[in-house]
Amino acid sequence: MKILIRGGRLIDPKNDLDGKFDILINGATIEKIDKNIHEASDKIKVIDASNHIIAPGLIDIHAHLREPGYEYKETIRTGTRAAAKGGFTTVVSMANTAPVNDNKSVTEFIVEKARSEGFCRVLPCGAITRGLKGEELSEIGEMYEAGIVALSDDGKSVKDAGLLRKALEYAKLFSIPVISHCEDETLAKGYVHEGLSSLISGLEATPSIAEEIIVERDIALARYVEAPIHLTHISTAGSVEIIGKSKKKYKKITCDTCPHYFTLTDEATLGFDTNTKVNPPLRSRKDMEAIQEGLRSGIIDIIATDHAPHEFTSKDMEFDIASFGISGFETALALSLKLTHDGLLPLKALIQKLSVNPAKLLNLPSGELSTGKPADLIIFNTDIKWTIDKETFFSKGKNTPFHGWKLKGKNLLTMVGGKIVYRDTNIIKS
Amino acid sequence: MKWSKKDLLGIRELSKEEILFILDTADSFKDISKRDIKKVPTLRGKTVITLFYEPSTRTRTSFEIAAKRLSADTINISSSTSSYVKGETLKDTARNLESMRPDAIIIRHSMPGAPHMLAGIMDSSVINGGDGAHEHPTQALLDLYTMREKKGRIDGLKIVIVGDIAHSRVARSNIFALRHFDTEIVCSGPPTMIPPDIETLGVKREYDINKAVQGADVIMMLRIQKERGGNSLIPSTKEYSTLFGLKKEHIEKAKKDVIVMHPGPMNRGIEITDEVADGPYSVILDQVENGVAVRMAVLYLLTGREP
Numbered sequence: 001m002k003i004l005i006r007g008g009r010l011i012d013p014k015n016d017l018d019g020k021f022d023i024l025i026n027g028a029t030i031e032k033i034d035k036n037i038h039e040a041s042d043k044i045k046v047i048d049a050s051n052h053i054i055a056p057g058l059i060d061i062h063a064h065l066r067e068p069g070y071e072y073k074e075t076i077r078t079g080t081r082a083a084a085k086g087g088f089t090t091v092v093s094m095a096n097t098a099p100v101n102d103n104k105s106v107t108e109f110i111v112e113k114a115r116s117e118g119f120c121r122v123l124p125c126g127a128i129t130r131g132l133k134g135e136e137l138s139e140i141g142e143m144y145e146a147g148i149v150a151l152s153d154d155g156k157s158v159k160d161a162g163l164l165r166k167a168l169e170y171a172k173l174f175s176i177p178v179i180s181h182c183e184d185e186t187l188a189k190g191y192v193h194e195g196l197s198s199l200i201s202g203l204e205a206t207p208s209i210a211e212e213i214i215v216e217r218d219i220a221l222a223r224y225v226e227a228p229i230h231l232t233h234i235s236t237a238g239s240v241e242i243i244g245k246s247k248k249k250y251k252k253i254t255c256d257t258c259p260h261y262f263t264l265t266d267e268a269t270l271g272f273d274t275n276t277k278v279n280p281p282l283r284s285r286k287d288m289e290a291i292q293e294g295l296r297s298g299i300i301d302i303i304a305t306d307h308a309p310h311e312f313t314s315k316d317m318e319f320d321i322a323s324f325g326i327s328g329f330e331t332a333l334a335l336s337l338k339l340t341h342d343g344l345l346p347l348k349a350l351i352q353k354l355s356v357n358p359a360k361l362l363n364l365p366s367g368e369l370s371t372g373k374p375a376d377l378i379i380f381n382t383d384i385k386w387t388i389d390k391e392t393f394f395s396k397g398k399n400t401p402f403h404g405w406k407l408k409g410k411n412l413l414t415m416v417g418g419k420i421v422y423r424d425t426n427i428i429k430s
Numbered sequence: 431m432k433w434s435k436k437d438l439l440g441i442r443e444l445s446k447e448e449i450l451f452i453l454d455t456a457d458s459f460k461d462i463s464k465r466d467i468k469k470v471p472t473l474r475g476k477t478v479i480t481l482f483y484e485p486s487t488r489t490r491t492s493f494e495i496a497a498k499r500l501s502a503d504t505i506n507i508s509s510s511t512s513s514y515v516k517g518e519t520l521k522d523t524a525r526n527l528e529s530m531r532p533d534a535i536i537i538r539h540s541m542p543g544a545p546h547m548l549a550g551i552m553d554s555s556v557i558n559g560g561d562g563a564h565e566h567p568t569q570a571l572l573d574l575y576t577m578r579e580k581k582g583r584i585d586g587l588k589i590v591i592v593g594d595i596a597h598s599r600v601a602r603s604n605i606f607a608l609r610h611f612d613t614e615i616v617c618s619g620p621p622t623m624i625p626p627d628i629e630t631l632g633v634k635r636e637y638d639i640n641k642a643v644q645g646a647d648v649i650m651m652l653r654i655q656k657e658r659g660g661n662s663l664i665p666s667t668k669e670y671s672t673l674f675g676l677k678k679e680h681i682e683k684a685k686k687d688v689i690v691m692h693p694g695p696m697n698r699g700i701e702i703t704d705e706v707a708d709g710p711y712s713v714i715l716d717q718v719e720n721g722v723a724v725r726m727a728v729l730y731l732l733t734g735r736e737p
Contacts, residue, residue: 199625200442202542202563202602272543317519318541320562 002026003418004039008049008379012056013352014368023054025375028417033369047428049379052412055351056367057089057120057376058333059358061256062154062179062232062304064325065091065122068109069098074309074396076110077117079329082395083307084119084422086329087411089376090358090366091120091307094154095127102127102138107146119421120414121376123149123362125179128167134159137167144174149362152179154232155279157214159185161221168227177230177254177361178222182214182239183280191320193281197266203319208236208287211280215239219246219253228252230361233306235261235280237290244299254361256302259335260326260401262291268401274315274322275401278308292344295353302361303353305332309397327390327397335402337382337409347382379413379428386410433731437549437556440565441603446610453575455727456720462499463722473500476533476733481523482559483509483539484657488694488718489559489568493536496725502533502733524548533733537561540657555732563597563658569693570603572724576717577648580689585612588685590642591633592674593652593701594623594660600693601652605631618642619652619674622663639674646684650691651676651701667700676702681711689713 003025010021010033022037023030060083066074076093083091093110095101101110107124114122126148127138132155140151151171157180158164164178171178187210192198194205215231219242222229231243234257247253260278265285268276276282294300308325315322336354339345345353359367366376388405390398414422431451441449462470478497480490490506497504513523520539527535534555537545542564549556560566578584589608595601595617608615615633617624628635636642643649654660654670664670681688690702690712698704707714 194626196627196630199627199631200602202561202565202597202599272546316521318539318547319543320541 002031002039002041002044003047004037004044005047005049005054005379006037008052008054010054010369011348011351012369013348013356014056015370017369018348023369023377025415025418028375030369030371030373030375032371047379047413052379052381054369054377054379056355056369057378057414057416058087058354059362059364059367060088060091060305060307060329060332061150061302061358061361063091063093063307063329064096064309065093066309067097067113068106072311076113076122078394078396079307079309080114080119080122082329082393084414084416085394085411086331087333087378087380087414088329089120089378089414089416090123090364092123092125092150092362094125094152096132096155100127100131101125101143102130102132104139104142104146107143107148111147120416123147125150125152125154127151128153128158128178129163132156134163137163137170140170141173144176148176150177150179150230152181152232154179154181156185157181157183161217164218165221165225168222168229169225172227175363177228179230179232180214180218181233182211182218182231184210184213187213190281191277192269193266193283195266195284197269201270201272203269206281208238208283211236212238212242215242219243219250222252223250226252228254231255232304233258233261233280234294234300235283235287235291237287240290240294240299244294244297247299254301254357255299256304257291257295257300258304258306259328259332262288262295262339263335264288264401272319273401274317274319275326275399277319277322277324278326279324292339295339295345301353301357303332303336305329307395309395310399311396312398315399325399326401327393327395327399329395330393331388331400331402333380333411334386334388334407334409338407340382341408375415375418377415378411380409380411382409384408384410384427436732438567438728438732439545439549439556439558441567441570441606442565449571449574449607449610452571452724452727452731453578455731456575456723459726459730460720460723462726463719468499469501470499471501472730472734473497473502476502477531478502478504478729479527479532479535480504480506480559481512481527481535481537482507483514484560486538486559488721489538492718492721493559493725496722497729499722500726500729502729520544521547521551524552528552528554534729557728557732560599562599563602564599565603566599567603568721568725568728569600570607571728572717572721573604573650573691573693574607575720575724576691576713577689579720580713580716581647584608587647588614588616588645589648589650590616590618590646591650591652592618592639592642592676594655594663595619595628595652596623596625597655597658597660598652604650605633616642620664620670623660639680640683643680643684646688648689648691649676649680649684652693653695653697653701671700675700676706678703678705681706681709691717694718
């Protein structure tokens with residue numbers, strides 16, 4: 001079965017391509033990219049992408065699919081369906097499931113479940129330490145054999161610097177990155193950012209330095225053992241500054257941020273809306289602007305979602321005891337495109353941060369549109385206006401602070417390995 | 431002016447006119463408590479519930495007396511007698527209470543925003559009786575009422591607030607109220623108890639209490655909020671009392687007609703000496719008295735309107 005996508009503007013930053021190209025898919029791979037492909041065959045399916053953009057599929061290096069253990073929040077099936085709708089062809093699932101993904105059995109379960117039920121590719125991230133307890137290393141090698149692509153104790157930092165050093169060294173065996181959640185737990189006791197909003201609301205607050213101290217520490221450790229380090233969901237101006245300076249001296253540092261950190265500030269927490277409760281917390285305007293600038297300047301390499309779906313009840317309570325997290329798959333592209341519309345990030349750079357750079361970090365064959373490569377791609381439109389409605393989410397997690405937002409830009413079709421896994425049936429007719 | 435708000439969740443949501451309107455309304459209620467028969471039929475047939483998840487003597491009693499003097503029926507629920515101990519969520523408790531059609535519910539809770547959550551799901555008026563370190567609006571209103579009563583004005587006053595500002599809902603509500611007026615507000619206490627950037631609220635910071643109280647018209651003392659980790663902010667209460675306890679020598683640095691306030695409960699010998707607490711400039715018990723009038727005004731304005 002061949003599919004021909006015709007008439008669209010193809011943007012492929014990796015090959016420096018931006019123009020009107022047709023793309024021919026044969027089975028799971030890309031067969032040909034050229035101007036005006038004419039393929040006369042009955043067995044060819046033609047998709048008209050006129051007025052739309054064709055780009056490599058988005059890759060999310062930070063998501064919570066909740067399975068196994070928290071199927072009431074999300075499953076691999078519902079999560080990947082939501083991801084596919086949002087334009088993601090690959091997602092990395094974090095290890096904080098129950099049981100924790102700290103051994104090959106859990107890794108195998110996730111891989112198998114994703115293979116049979118997933119709408120997009122799922123690459124598991126293994127826990128650095130057993131049970132995410134920060135005490136001893138997980139069986140990293142066995143998990144690697146089973147399919148993990150990265151290591152992270154996401155949700156907390158590895159408190160013991162000596163242990164993190166060992167993890168950084170050991171991970172070299174497999175050339176997989178350590179993804180560091182930066183949070184000093186002795187300083188991070190709060191539910192919101194320490195700043196003007198917490199001054200007003202009286203909510204327990206976490207200062208920026210809780211993140212920055214660990215950013216500094218983890219970079220120093222990585223540099224000492226000459227290992228790569230990836231710092232995830234960076235949220236403060238100080239972190240951007242530290243990472244910017246450190247990158248000049250040491251090349252193996254990468255980092256990501258999430259749409260909520262470049263879109264919202266702590267002011268959003270003033271009404272006690274628990275959908276604004278996220279870790280790290282929404283920061284000040286100064287921080288938000290520094291994150292935007294970090295994306296523009298290239299200090300921040302990647303946009304990740306930190307998709308953290310929750311069931312209704314765990315958000316329907318007092319702010320202090322509500323769960324942390326935002327359901328992010330289905331809003332990430334439009335919120336990122338807002339940066340482009342606001343003149344803060346060119347479209348090409350946006351695709352780099354949502355696809356090319358994540359592929360590079362994880363050493364994946366996707367993230368580009370070339371002959372012989374997997375047909376992981378999306379068709380999207382930058383100008384279609386729509387209103388975010390949490391009730392229409394495919395994700396079980398309706399926990400979004402963006403409900404009711406009017407945005408411009410929408411994913412219309414997602415293809416994973418040559419298979420159409422999502423199509424906006426109103427716009428892309430079959 | 432006509433009152434239009436259903437709830438009283440915080441001072442920050444109130445305009446200067448609304449604050450003054452409550453204080454003026456309280457004026458007309460104050461006399462009732464001095465009469466032989468301390469009851470008027472204003473809120474006859476109304477039901478007022480106090481739902482307290484934190485301990486309270488003054489606020490709960492004050493609200494209950496205020497409601498009773500207006501002839502409303504009152505029901506008191508505290509966390510130890512509520513289904514909270516059986517695992518019922520606050521929202522469910524609120525929905526159940528709402529089904530019994532009360533007219534007003536006064537909630538005190540350790541978590542900021544708890545009253546706001548209830549206000550969103552209840553038709554009854556929700557009054558914030560203190561939510562964590564966030565707000566305690568009726569306390570600030572009775573404090574302003576007392577200042578205005580004793581000083582004849584609020585404009586032009588220098589008010590010094592001393593103590594655990596970081597964890598104090600009383601300080602926050604007072605600051606939100608007082609900054610509507612031409613006042614000088616100074617926050618004093620150990621640096622661990624004064625939040626960063628407090629100046630953005632329109633107040634001054636002066637760690638040294640000796641300097642802070644100079645020329646003060648009002649000194650407002652706060653207690654250490656042990657339940658919110660206040661004790662970890664200082665080496666010992668003994669040292670705190672040495673450095674920040676309000677003593678006679680501080681009174682002498684203030685204006686001659688200075689008044690000393692405290693929202694209670696007082697920890698004698700820690701943030702305030704007996705001599706000062708019981709001295710002629712102390713208006714601490716006047717605050718309590720005025721609390722009833724102010725709460726009568728709030729209950730009247732919120733529930734007294736015809737539907």
